[in-house]
Amino acid sequence: MARFTRTTKKLAQRIDLQYFKRSSPFRRWRFLLSVGLTALAVVWLAWQTLARNNRAYSSGQMATAHSLLATQCAACHVSRTGVFREHATNQACLECHDGPLHHANQVFAPDCASCHVEHRGPVRLAATSDTNCTQCHGSLQAKGGSFSFAVDRNIEGFHSRHPEFAALRSGKGDSGTIRLNHSVHLRKLRVSPNGPEEIQLDCDDCHRTPGDKRPWRFGETPSDRDEAQLRTAAMEKPDPLRPNPTRAYMAPINYSKHCAACHLLQFDTKKRFTEGVPHGKQPREIHEFLMNKYQGHIANHPADLRTIPMPDQNLTGKPASPLAQNLSPPQWVDEQVAEAEKILWRKTCNQCHTLSFPKGASLPEVAPPNIPVKWMLHAAFDHNAHRMMTCTSCHAGATTSQLTSDVLLPGIQNCRQCHRPVLDAAESRCFECHTYHDWSKEKPVKGRFTSQELLHGIATFPQPRDAEPGQR
Ligand code: HEC
Ligand code: HEC
Ligand code: HEC
Ligand code: HEC
Ligand code: HEC
Ligand code: HEC
Ligand code: HEC
Ligand code: HEC
Ligand code: HEC
Numbered sequence: 001m002a003r004f005t006r007t008t009k010k011l012a013q014r015i016d017l018q019y020f021k022r023s024s025p026f027r028r029w030r031f032l033l034s035v036g037l038t039a040l041a042v043v044w045l046a047w048q049t050l051a052r053n054n055r056a057y058s059s060g061q062m063a064t065a066h067s068l069l070a071t072q073c074a075a076c077h078v079s080r081t082g083v084f085r086e087h088a089t090n091q092a093c094l095e096c097h098d099g100p101l102h103h104a105n106q107v108f109a110p111d112c113a114s115c116h117v118e119h120r121g122p123v124r125l126a127a128t129s130d131t132n133c134t135q136c137h138g139s140l141q142a143k144g145g146s147f148s149f150a151v152d153r154n155i156e157g158f159h160s161r162h163p164e165f166a167a168l169r170s171g172k173g174d175s176g177t178i179r180l181n182h183s184v185h186l187r188k189l190r191v192s193p194n195g196p197e198e199i200q201l202d203c204d205d206c207h208r209t210p211g212d213k214r215p216w217r218f219g220e221t222p223s224d225r226d227e228a229q230l231r232t233a234a235m236e237k238p239d240p241l242r243p244n245p246t247r248a249y250m251a252p253i254n255y256s257k258h259c260a261a262c263h264l265l266q267f268d269t270k271k272r273f274t275e276g277v278p279h280g281k282q283p284r285e286i287h288e289f290l291m292n293k294y295q296g297h298i299a300n301h302p303a304d305l306r307t308i309p310m311p312d313q314n315l316t317g318k319p320a321s322p323l324a325q326n327l328s329p330p331q332w333v334d335e336q337v338a339e340a341e342k343i344l345w346r347k348t349c350n351q352c353h354t355l356s357f358p359k360g361a362s363l364p365e366v367a368p369p370n371i372p373v374k375w376m377l378h379a380a381f382d383h384n385a386h387r388m389m390t391c392t393s394c395h396a397g398a399t400t401s402q403l404t405s406d407v408l409l410p411g412i413q414n415c416r417q418c419h420r421p422v423l424d425a426a427e428s429r430c431f432e433c434h435t436y437h438d439w440s441k442e443k444p445v446k447g448r449f450t451s452q453e454l455l456h457g458i459a460t461f462p463q464p465r466d467a468e469p470g471q472r
């Protein structure tokens with residue numbers, strides 16, 4: 001049975017004490033690899049450095065707009081001492097583009113890099129996260145405690161806590177003074193009382209963005225308007241890669257483009273003139289126009305001075321003799337002008353305008369139209385981005401509205417249907433509708449890099465021009 005007895009000594013003898021000293025092919029390889037690869041890495045880094053390729057140290061791919069800078073670390077990681085600095089300075093960003101402040105009364109200015117996060121792959125840097133905004137707007141403070149816009153100072157997100165838009169909140173209505181009954185104009189219309197044609201107006205017979213160059217259906221003179229507009233349309237070919245900013249807002253209503261064909265400004269009841277008075281003039285200018293018209297007429301038609309007696313007053317059966325009562329030309333002109341003005345001020349102009357009759361003045365005044373071009377002054381909107389929708393899915397009240405004072409704009413609930421913080425929805429982060437920078441205060445940038453530097457490396461770290469001023 002001795003064969004099976006295990007003593008410690010016997011066991012120890014079975015251990016090969018030279019094991020770690022003896023070389024084996026496996027061990028040789030391990031050694032070669034661990035030394036060799038490290039050496040290779042060092043050589044590679046040295047080579048990258050010699051080749052001025054700093055990408056090796058980068059913490060991630062650059063944003064699309066900065067892809068040219070992928071190897072130009074020094075463009076952002078400025079350091080006075082020539083040593084790489086992890087922090088990208090505001091000053092470095094401002095060397096290439098301005099980033100003007102948000103509001104003069106903001107209590108602090110966050111660093112550029114806190115909102116525009118780099119090394120996160122080919123993304124849009126301006127697509128900042130909501131927390132960059134809610135760090136202030138979650139409980140808004142202002143220098144000196146004076147606010148000029150913000151009504152809601154505890155905004156959490158577009159979909160959770162965000163104020164209703166001012167135009168709908170205030171109840172102030174529409175500042176415009178041009179009368180328009182949408183409901184009447186969106187029914188079938190007969191333009192001349194006995195004319196055969198029935199017309200169905202569409203929103204885009206009156207509302208289009210300035211970028212839309214098609215000729216108007218109911219503008220002034222059909223021939224000029226078509227040719228001139230088609231000519232400009234051909235010159236400005238739309239570029240699908242640059243959505244036209246002139247397609248964001250609707251152009252203001254204009255009499256000669258949208259109303260003229262149906263609402264003529266005729267002034268002469270006896271049809272001696274076919275044209276109307278010029279539009280867009282104040283009554284005193286129209287008064288002069290009428291005086292000139294009638295003076296010219298009577299000079300060429302002196303016979304009109306005689307007033308013809310009404311046929312039913314001529315009971316003699318004899319051919320009517322010209323009546324004795326003769327007017328002097330100035331008297332005649334005054335009479336005709338007064339008659340024309342009575343129709344214009346009381347009826348024609350008054351249909352669309354509010355006219356005031358100041359005490360003592362012989363002529364009325366037309367109130368300014370005041371048609372708002374942009375309703376939401378503190379947000380951006382783009383009709384072009386929503387062109388796949390019907391107008392009435394946002395302006396539901398338009399077909400029934402009878403008064404100019406009606407506000408036809410959509411409220412926040414409408415937008416929230418699509419702009420939601422989920423994957424299958426339109427963007428709902430703040431930057432989609434708001435700007436942070438007050439670009440009206442943008443300062444021009446004077447270029448300081450040569451193309452060689454931008455392409456092959458910024459050899460020396462750019463020295464800040466003055467002591468780091470922080471944000472402008
Ligand atoms: C367009 C400007 C820009 C360029 C060019 C740039 N960086 Fe950065 N880098 C940043 C910003 C912004 C940050 C965010 C940190 C901060 O500044 O607060 C950052 C952060 C870093 C960090 C810290 C880690 C991190 O992710 O926060 C490292 C490391 C880094 N960069 C390396 C590089 C290297 C290496 C290069 C050149 C290959 C480079 N960067 C080029 C802007 C830039
Ligand atoms: C060497 C020049 C240079 C430097 C330095 C630089 N940028 Fe830019 N940046 C550009 C260029 C070029 C563009 C693209 C052209 C344009 O839109 O002006 C751009 C575009 C941008 C955009 C708009 C594009 C987008 O994706 O939204 C933002 C935001 C921006 N840079 C932020 C920064 C910030 C923040 C810094 C500092 C950390 C910085 N940049 C440093 C050159 C530079
Ligand atoms: C440092 C604090 C701060 C940050 C960060 C900040 N805001 Fe503001 N914001 C203010 C102040 C202060 C006002 C002015 C309030 C007033 O005067 O009533 C303001 C006003 C506004 C207004 C109304 C006036 C206007 O400019 O149209 C909007 C919209 C707005 N901010 C959006 C944003 C968005 C979007 C962001 C994020 C990209 C943001 N804010 C980040 C402080 C800040
Ligand atoms: C005959 C021309 C005409 C047509 C057709 C027309 N509009 Fe208007 N619209 C106007 C005029 C004039 C104004 C300015 C006076 C006012 O505010 O009512 C206006 C104002 C508006 C406004 C902004 C003012 C507000 O109070 O909200 C909206 C929105 C609007 N229209 C939508 C529509 C929609 C949608 C349609 C089609 C369903 C349409 N309109 C058809 C002439 C027209
Ligand atoms: C296609 C022809 C057409 C166009 C274009 C048109 N209108 Fe009219 N409009 C009419 C007709 C027809 C009436 C009379 C409708 C009725 O009383 O039933 C009318 C009536 C009106 C009235 C009186 C409405 C009421 O409440 O009785 C006003 C005010 C008016 N239009 C303003 C305008 C303005 C402003 C424009 C241009 C922005 C315009 N219209 C463009 C055909 C047109
Ligand atoms: C069918 C409706 C309609 C009639 C009728 C009408 N207007 Fe207008 N008027 C408008 C509209 C719409 C505007 C605003 C846009 C524009 O200037 O074309 C306007 C603008 C004006 C303006 C301001 C121009 C400016 O540049 O600020 C004056 C002044 C004016 N009209 C005078 C008159 C007078 C006077 C009459 C009568 C002879 C008259 N209008 C008849 C629709 C009308
Ligand atoms: C997604 C919703 C939406 C759709 C669809 C839409 N609008 Fe608007 N519309 C708005 C908003 C929001 C405003 C306020 C913009 C501003 O002025 O700040 C507006 C403003 C207007 C105005 C006032 C002038 C202006 O541009 O500010 C008119 C007129 C108008 N829309 C007509 C139309 C017509 C016509 C259509 C169809 C071709 C249409 N809208 C489609 C949301 C919409
Ligand atoms: C039926 C869905 C829908 C509704 C309702 C809607 N939107 Fe949009 N909106 C979109 C889509 C889709 C886009 C383009 C894609 C994107 O930016 O996510 C867009 C883009 C935008 C943009 C960016 C435009 C640009 O040129 O970058 C703004 C601003 C905007 N919407 C505001 C609004 C407002 C304000 C409302 C409410 C009055 C509204 N939207 C209602 C679907 C909608
Ligand atoms: C889909 C578009 C949209 C998004 C996303 C959005 N807003 Fe707004 N916001 C608006 C519109 C439209 C207004 C009304 C502007 C006006 O009436 O002039 C507004 C108004 C405001 C105002 C002014 C409020 C006031 O008191 O009148 C502030 C501040 C504001 N938004 C901040 C934010 C912040 C912060 C975010 C992100 C958390 C955000 N918004 C997201 C569309 C948007």
Ligand code: HEC
Nearest residue numbers: 093097098099110111112115126128132431435436437471
């Ligand atoms: C509180 C967040 C925030 C800070 C801090 C910030 N930005 Fe921005 N920046 C934005 C937003 C949101 C946009 C997109 C909307 C806009 O144009 O305001 C933007 C847009 C830009 C753009 C792109 C303009 C374009 O052409 O589209 C540039 C460039 C830019 N910022 C540079 C800077 C610089 C430089 C700084 C530092 C001085 C800075 N930003 C600080 C939020 C911020």
